[in-house]
Amino acid sequence: MFTGSELRKKFLDFFDQQGHLILPSASLIPQDDPTLLLTVAGMVPFKPYFQGKARPPHTRLATVQKCLRTPDLDSVGKTTRHHTFFEMLGNFSFGDYFKKEAIAWAWEYLTNVLGLPREDLWITVYREDKEAKQIWAKGMGVPGERIVPMGEDDNFWAAGPTGPCGPCSEILVDLGPARGCGAPDCGVDCDCDRFLEIWNLVFMEFNRDEAGNLTKLPRQNIDTGMGLERIASVIQGASSNFETDLLFPLIKKAAALSGLSYGENQKHDVALKVIADHSRAVAFLVADGVLPSNEGRGYILRRILRRAVRYGRLLGIEEPFLSKITASVIDLYEDPYRELREEEEYIQKVVALEEARFGETLEQGLQVLQDDLEELERKGERRLPGRVAFRLYDTFGFPLELTQEILAERGLTVDLAGFEEAMQEQRERARAARLEAAPTSRQGIWDTYRDFKTDFQGYGSLTAKAQIQALVCDEAEQQEAREGGQVQVLLDLTPFYPEGGGQVGDRGILKGPDGEVVIQDTKKVEENLIIHQGYVSRGLVRKGDVVLAQVNEKRRLATARNHTATHLLHQALRSVLGEHAQQTGSLVEPTRLRFDFSHFAPLSQDELRAVEDLVNQKIIENIAVRTCETGREEALAEGVIALFGEKYGDIVRVVGIGDFSKEFCGGTHVRRTSELGFFKILTESGIGTGIRRIEALTGEGLLAYWREQDALIGKAVAFLKATPEALPGRIEQLLREVREKEKELEQLRQKMMRFEVDALLNHVVDVDGIKVLAVKVQAPDMESLRSLGDLLKHRIGSGVIILGSPLNGKVGFVSFVTNDLVTREGLHAGNIIREVARIVNGGGGGKPEMAQAGGKNPTRLDEALRQGKEIIRHQLTGKC
Ligand code: SER
Numbered sequence: 001m002f003t004g005s006e007l008r009k010k011f012l013d014f015f016d017q018q019g020h021l022i023l024p025s026a027s028l029i030p031q032d033d034p035t036l037l038l039t040v041a042g043m044v045p046f047k048p049y050f051q052g053k054a055r056p057p058h059t060r061l062a063t064v065q066k067c068l069r070t071p072d073l074d075s076v077g078k079t080t081r082h083h084t085f086f087e088m089l090g091n092f093s094f095g096d097y098f099k100k101e102a103i104a105w106a107w108e109y110l111t112n113v114l115g116l117p118r119e120d121l122w123i124t125v126y127r128e129d130k131e132a133k134q135i136w137a138k139g140m141g142v143p144g145e146r147i148v149p150m151g152e153d154d155n156f157w158a159a160g161p162t163g164p165c166g167p168c169s170e171i172l173v174d175l176g177p178a179r180g181c182g183a184p185d186c187g188v189d190c191d192c193d194r195f196l197e198i199w200n201l202v203f204m205e206f207n208r209d210e211a212g213n214l215t216k217l218p219r220q221n222i223d224t225g226m227g228l229e230r231i232a233s234v235i236q237g238a239s240s241n242f243e244t245d246l247l248f249p250l251i252k253k254a255a256a257l258s259g260l261s262y263g264e265n266q267k268h269d270v271a272l273k274v275i276a277d278h279s280r281a282v283a284f285l286v287a288d289g290v291l292p293s294n295e296g297r298g299y300i301l302r303r304i305l306r307r308a309v310r311y312g313r314l315l316g317i318e319e320p321f322l323s324k325i326t327a328s329v330i331d332l333y334e335d336p337y338r339e340l341r342e343e344e345e346y347i348q349k350v351v352a353l354e355e356a357r358f359g360e361t362l363e364q365g366l367q368v369l370q371d372d373l374e375e376l377e378r379k380g381e382r383r384l385p386g387r388v389a390f391r392l393y394d395t396f397g398f399p400l401e402l403t404q405e406i407l408a409e410r411g412l413t414v415d416l417a418g419f420e421e422a423m424q425e426q427r428e429r430a431r432a433a434r435l436e437a438a439p440t441s442r443q444g445i446w447d448t449y450r451d452f453k454t455d456f457q458g459y460g461s462l463t464a465k466a467q468i469q470a471l472v473c474d475e476a477e478q479q480e481a482r483e484g485g486q487v488q489v490l491l492d493l494t495p496f497y498p499e500g501g502g503q504v505g506d507r508g509i510l511k512g513p514d515g516e517v518v519i520q521d522t523k524k525v526e527e528n529l530i531i532h533q534g535y536v537s538r539g540l541v542r543k544g545d546v547v548l549a550q551v552n553e554k555r556r557l558a559t560a561r562n563h564t565a566t567h568l569l570h571q572a573l574r575s576v577l578g579e580h581a582q583q584t585g586s587l588v589e590p591t592r593l594r595f596d597f598s599h600f601a602p603l604s605q606d607e608l609r610a611v612e613d614l615v616n617q618k619i620i621e622n623i624a625v626r627t628c629e630t631g632r633e634e635a636l637a638e639g640v641i642a643l644f645g646e647k648y649g650d651i652v653r654v655v656g657i658g659d660f661s662k663e664f665c666g667g668t669h670v671r672r673t674s675e676l677g678f679f680k681i682l683t684e685s686g687i688g689t690g691i692r693r694i695e696a697l698t699g700e701g702l703l704a705y706w707r708e709q710d711a712l713i714g715k716a717v718a719f720l721k722a723t724p725e726a727l728p729g730r731i732e733q734l735l736r737e738v739r740e741k742e743k744e745l746e747q748l749r750q751k752m753m754r755f756e757v758d759a760l761l762n763h764v765v766d767v768d769g770i771k772v773l774a775v776k777v778q779a780p781d782m783e784s785l786r787s788l789g790d791l792l793k794h795r796i797g798s799g800v801i802i803l804g805s806p807l808n809g810k811v812g813f814v815s816f817v818t819n820d821l822v823t824r825e826g827l828h829a830g831n832i833i834r835e836v837a838r839i840v841n842g843g844g845g846g847k848p849e850m851a852q853a854g855g856k857n858p859t860r861l862d863e864a865l866r867q868g869k870e871i872i873r874h875q876l877t878g879k880c
Pocket of ligand 1: 202
């Protein structure tokens with residue numbers, strides 16, 4: 001019996017002996033491949049070799065490749081053999097050997113090296129592929145009844161909708177009737193567990209283009225893939241992939257955390273398997289630089305991670321647990337995947353953070369879903385409205401697929417069209433917001449100049465003599481433009497830098513023989529078509545005029561300082577936080593720079609300071625900034641930083657700052673770092689999941705900022721008559737004094753209120769044996785009026801109080817009746833005050849013990865209070 005790692009080694013050793021070059025696994029993120037989100041097979045990193053777009057380092061390669069597939073995500077945990085993350089053992093030929101050798105080696109490896117019984121092995125071939133059938137039958141001696149021809153669905157393999165593909169032949173192991181479904185027609189194409197596909201040999205001969213057409217590839221190639229987990233389960237005699245040494249330790253760990261045992265309850269086993277599978281996927285994805293988000297591969301990671309967390313809850317694990325399992329993944333897989341240990345701290349932080357984020361809303365979301373489900377069941381419906389699913393997604397972070405899965409457990413579905421509609425509406429809202437911010441584009445006008453190439457000369461000089469090739473004014477091409485007209489100008493050559501790579505476009509002036517154009521912005525309409533936007537400030541300009549194009553030098557240099565600072569900042573972030581801190585966006589202006597990058601948590605003060613210090617250190621070192629042009633592949637091989645998702649040509653411009661930083665960049669830079677003066681971070685904030693933003697200043701922008709700060713301090717110094725150093729102490733002292741004064745004031749207020757209460761009590765009169773106090777006071781607001789009334793009520797013991805006060809040109813009343821009178825005499829404060837308020841054209845009411853009212857006519861306030869006594873008398877006499 002071989003362990004998982006022995007199987008890896010045996011495979012690579014075997015193909016090494018057959019003259020293959022062994023390569024390490026590539027990343028789970030395909031490089032330069034917009035057609036694929038993830039590496040789904042061993043051949044993915046080699047697509048350009050198959051297509052003849054690049055030359056492989058050797059015509060025979062073999063790898064153990066990290067792979068990740070999600071189409072079967074819902075099946076994971078429920079079957080013996082589905083995974084998200086898995087390892088693929090593969091051998092590849094690029095125009096070297098073909099079917100005969102590929103089949104012979106696969107057969108030899110399985111039967112001789114691993115010692116699988118020949119009679120247990122079954123073969124499928126593509127219906128039309130007589131040659132493969134022949135090789136299996138004649139060459140390997142496989143009996144005809146165990147070579148099964150199949151159609152295109154099963155035996156024609158492609159990595160995606162486009163790209164290299166070809167017919168294939170699969171090797172399956174018969175695990176015996178005990179593992180089967182027992183159906184009379186059970187065979188290699190049955191979905192049950194009896195026949196396990198272990199190895200797929202693809203005879204890669206075609207390329208499929210976007211229209212779906214197949215064309216023959218330049219050469220015949222071989223791509224094979226064998227799932228490590230599957231072959232391990234066969235060799236180790238395990239009843240599923242999960243019981244091999246590649247996954248079982250993770251199941252044991254999850255079982256221990258939940259206090260449950262594997263193999264006792266089917267539902268629990270599913271959950272344990274999901275957690276084991278998903279924790280591997282999560283650890284490997286994060287190690288390769290994927291962060292949870294709502295898009296692309298980030299969303300896949302989020303879905304997998306959240307699905308694992310939910311299954312943890314189903315096992316009764318209430319506390320965050322996933323990082324404990326990913327810790328075991330790291331222990332189990334660090335050999336041969338060193339990146340796991342190297343990125344351990346990072347992986348664990350990302351996992352813990354995302355689990356916590358989901359944990360905050362999981363319970364709440366499940367409750368909402370529960371309520372909605374009950375509602376649905378009450379109505380006898382079986383489909384959850386799309387809007388509800390969208391709310392769960394948007395507010396509670398439930399991936400749609402998670403909601404679907406929870407519903408499926410009850411035989412319910414989601415209205416997908418409704419979900420999509422809600423999502424679309426949200427996108428529209430976001431787009432509308434963006435559009436409002438964007439300037440209108442006149443791009444269409446320049447369509448006829450699409451192939452024009454403006455010669456950009458702005459790296460070396462800031463002035464140039466150029467000729468006007470075309471002028472656009474009033475939305476149309478013109479022969480000339482006059483003073484005051486808004487224009488777009490196309491020149492044959494230009495020193496003006498067009499907006500790009502985050503750097504703003506240049507401004508400046510075009511001086512012609514009869515007039516001048518002030519340029520306010522420069523943009524690229526097509527890759528080489530540079531347009532200058534501005535207005536004619538004097539005279540007139542014509543198509544054909546030779547002009548002196550002058551870039552605003554001060555602004556350009558300030559921008560260049562910030563651009564060089566951006567590169568320093570990027571590298572400093574990577575040095576301080578780790579290589580994962582990669583640029584996701586930037587804005588380089590003359591006055592400031594803004595830099596967005598991937599990182600999972602806010603930066604601490606120490607981290608910010610370390611980044612700032614490192615950038616300033618590099619400024620002080622006065623390093624030369626050099627640019628050169630070089631081949632893209634060569635630069636990538638040297639480790640030059642390329643921005644993720646950017647497309648680069650074959651020849652790239654590289655900007656290097658000593659050995660500290662090297663980036664692909666088309667922007668303009670200073671000659672030496674000391675030109676930056678100084679660098680200061682102003683703010684650091686989060687702008688989305690896993691994306692942080694830093695705003696910073698250099699040079700003159702920074703000087704202006706410091707001056708402003710100085711001026712502010714100067715003002716404070718003047719106000720407080722203190723030196724700058726004494727300011728904090730002085731402010732603290734002032735705050736203390738203010739607090740003390742407030743306390744004194746409050747005490748005084750209380751004292752005055754007591755005096756007032758005493759004085760007011762002198763106005764108590766007797767109305768039919770009941771103490772009545774109906775007086776006018778001066779209260780600042782209703783609340784003070786109420787507290788005064790409350791105090792009086794306590795002091796009066798037994799009686800009725802009506803207080804009236806002018807309030808902002810109107811009148812406010814409160815009325816209190818002590819409890820004894822409410823019970824004994826049936827007096828009601830609400831009724832009293834309603835009638836009193838009526839006299840000042842107002843209204844109000846309340847409870848028997850307390851009520852309040854307002855009125856519009858302050859001139860009748862005294863009258864109302866006088867009548868109050870009568871109203872009480874009336875209530876007293878009317879009561880019997
Ligand atoms: N690319 C094929 C597969 O994934 C063989 O490796 O099955």
